[in-house]
Amino acid sequence: MHLSHPLGAALLATSLFAAGGAVAAGPAPLAAQGCLGCHGPNGAGIGSGARLAGREAAELESIMRAYRADQRQGTIMNRIARGYTEQDIAAIAAYFAAIR
Amino acid sequence: MTHAPTRRAALGATLGLIASPLAAPALSRAQGQARLLVIGGGFGGASAARFARTSYPELQVTLVEPLTRFVTCPYGNLLLGGTRQIGDITHAYDGLRAAGIRILHDWAEGIDAGAKRVRLRGGETLSYDKLILSPGIAIRFGALPGYDEAAAEVFPHAWVPGDGSQTLLLRRQLEAMPDGGVVGFSIPPNPFRCPPGPYERISMVAAYLRRHKPRSKILALDAKDAFSKQGLFQDGWKALYGDMVEWVPASRDGKVARVDPAAKVFETEFGERHRLDVGNVIPPQSAARIVLGSGLAAQTGWAEVDPRSFASKAAPDIHIVGDAMNGAPMPKSGYIANNTAKQAVASAVAALRGEAPPEAVYFNTCYSHVGEDYGISIVGIFRPGAGGFVEVPNSGGVSPRGDLPEQRRLEAIHADTWYASITRDMFG
Numbered sequence: 001m002h003l004s005h006p007l008g009a010a011l012l013a014t015s016l017f018a019a020g021g022a023v024a025a026g027p028a029p030l031a032a033q034g035c036l037g038c039h040g041p042n043g044a045g046i047g048s049g050a051r052l053a054g055r056e057a058a059e060l061e062s063i064m065r066a067y068r069a070d071q072r073q074g075t076i077m078n079r080i081a082r083g084y085t086e087q088d089i090a091a092i093a094a095y096f097a098a099i100r
Numbered sequence: 101m102t103h104a105p106t107r108r109a110a111l112g113a114t115l116g117l118i119a120s121p122l123a124a125p126a127l128s129r130a131q132g133q134a135r136l137l138v139i140g141g142g143f144g145g146a147s148a149a150r151f152a153r154t155s156y157p158e159l160q161v162t163l164v165e166p167l168t169r170f171v172t173c174p175y176g177n178l179l180l181g182g183t184r185q186i187g188d189i190t191h192a193y194d195g196l197r198a199a200g201i202r203i204l205h206d207w208a209e210g211i212d213a214g215a216k217r218v219r220l221r222g223g224e225t226l227s228y229d230k231l232i233l234s235p236g237i238a239i240r241f242g243a244l245p246g247y248d249e250a251a252a253e254v255f256p257h258a259w260v261p262g263d264g265s266q267t268l269l270l271r272r273q274l275e276a277m278p279d280g281g282v283v284g285f286s287i288p289p290n291p292f293r294c295p296p297g298p299y300e301r302i303s304m305v306a307a308y309l310r311r312h313k314p315r316s317k318i319l320a321l322d323a324k325d326a327f328s329k330q331g332l333f334q335d336g337w338k339a340l341y342g343d344m345v346e347w348v349p350a351s352r353d354g355k356v357a358r359v360d361p362a363a364k365v366f367e368t369e370f371g372e373r374h375r376l377d378v379g380n381v382i383p384p385q386s387a388a389r390i391v392l393g394s395g396l397a398a399q400t401g402w403a404e405v406d407p408r409s410f411a412s413k414a415a416p417d418i419h420i421v422g423d424a425m426n427g428a429p430m431p432k433s434g435y436i437a438n439n440t441a442k443q444a445v446a447s448a449v450a451a452l453r454g455e456a457p458p459e460a461v462y463f464n465t466c467y468s469h470v471g472e473d474y475g476i477s478i479v480g481i482f483r484p485g486a487g488g489f490v491e492v493p494n495s496g497g498v499s500p501r502g503d504l505p506e507q508r509r510l511e512a513i514h515a516d517t518w519y520a521s522i523t524r525d526m527f528g
Contacts, residue, residue: 029459030439030442030443030446030458030459030460030461031461031463033151033439033442033463034439034461034462034463034481036521036522036525037435037438037439037463037465037518037521037522037525038465038514038517038518038521038522039521040521040524041521041524041525046517046520046521046524047513047517047520047521048510048513048514048516048517049517049518049521075507075510075511075514076477076479076499076511076514079479079495079496079497080463080465080479080481080495080496082481082492082494082495082496083461083463083479083480083481083492083495083496084461084481084495088461
């Protein structure tokens with residue numbers, strides 16, 4: 001079974017974590033690695049960088065979509081969200097949601 | 101899936117590798133314990149080493165870095181402004197060592213790409229399966245007439261922090277300067293490390309002068325006619341510092357053609373001699389010497405790489421990240437070094453497994469402090485394209501202009517958060 005796309009890969013990773021009851025996360029897909037420069041170790045949150053780890057995937061996806069559509073006003077997140085595809089957003093959300 | 105998955109399989113899966121629990125260990129079986137060597141312990145190298153060690157426990161990771169402590173370029177300007185001390189921007193390698201990375205404080209003297217060996221100044225020779233090369237920049241002493249190593253003791257560059265002495269020297273000069281003095285900046289043409297850096301530096305020096313030496317002036321002589329976040333910086337200078345900052349573009353004879361440290365003069369292209377009390381030369385730069393000396397740099401002085409794997413176009417088992425690499429239109433920034441380093445490691449591991457590099461997207465945010473509670477930023481998201489790196493259309497960009505004190509205040513706070521977060525990501 002080959003997976004070349006980060007979306008499929010991240011979703012699979014999520015299912016693996018769920019099935020295996022894993023606690024720690026593996027390396028984030030690179031799209032999610034981009035978040036770690038401001039959102040703390042593995043998305044745990046730090047300073048003004050909101051916690052991403054352990055939040056529901058649907059919540060994270062809807063926040064990113066709202067930033068992208070300018071329906072939610074961030075300081076810099078609107079500019080950031082516009083750089084990511086639906087597939088990136090799903091992969092990012094699945095990764096952080098899987099961290100327990 | 102009915103089998104009980106291993107953590108390692110999950111790790112492979114997130115990188116787009118074969119999602120079988122048998123697949124990832126194949127690396128170990130085929131290669132023994134594969135050896136990843138990292139040269140350079142800065143934003144690129146430290147990030148690469150820690151990411152490799154924590155993501156691929158089967159790798160043997162060695163980091164070669166001459167200095168025992170890393171002083172960051174980012175936030176060095178706040179030291180000049182007086183709001184940070186050297187200890188606030190200095191990081192030890194203990195966290196990386198504790199993670200199981202072998203750290204050698206030595207200079208890499210030469211790379212034999214064919215034999216996949218690196219010779220260290222201390223005499224040791226290291227073999228590698230994959231090399232991550234992130235040595236940063238070298239100052240091209242002599243490229244600006246009059247600016248050599250000795251001149252850097254009069255006109256500090258403070259652009260390669262090393263042990264911090266250059267930044268501290270510039271700070272001491274500012275402290276010793278009388279009120280009413282002139283602080284000069286010589287700013288180079290593109291490309292150079294940290295495109296908004298000179299202008300954040302001007303801002304932080306202005307903040308210091310305004311508070312302690314308010315009759316002083318800043319003369320910023322630029323080899324360019326435009327710069328990063330220009331409108332935002334100039335709005336901030338006017339609002340916070342009045343007419344203290346004079347920025348002179350190349351088209352108005354701003355290009356410094358020669359420096360005279362004995363007379364403390366910057367001389368411009370058309371012969372105007374500016375006498376200074378303190379002078380900061382941000383000099384012309386190239387990739388670090390190890391890149392040039394190993395034949396890994398193009399005529400430009402920077403290394404050309406594959407935009408998905410960061411494999412050197414001159415040596416495929418060497419992945420070059422950080423400021424030494426030509427990543428245009430990506431900036432030479434710490435954030436780009438941090439996340440391209442991870443893609444380089446993932447690509448190196450994929451190659452060892454006979455796989456293609458994973459999907460890539462590169463992320464950058466550069467915050468700049470313009471004053472107290474006054475931050476601005478530029479965001480960029482990039483992907484590999486057919487001929488290089490491509491910025492995602494209609495994304496990123498700079499902070500909004502206008503009288504927006506809450507936006508500026510929040511960005512200054514987020515900048516501090518960025519510094520705390522990314523240095524944790526690098527050093528643990």
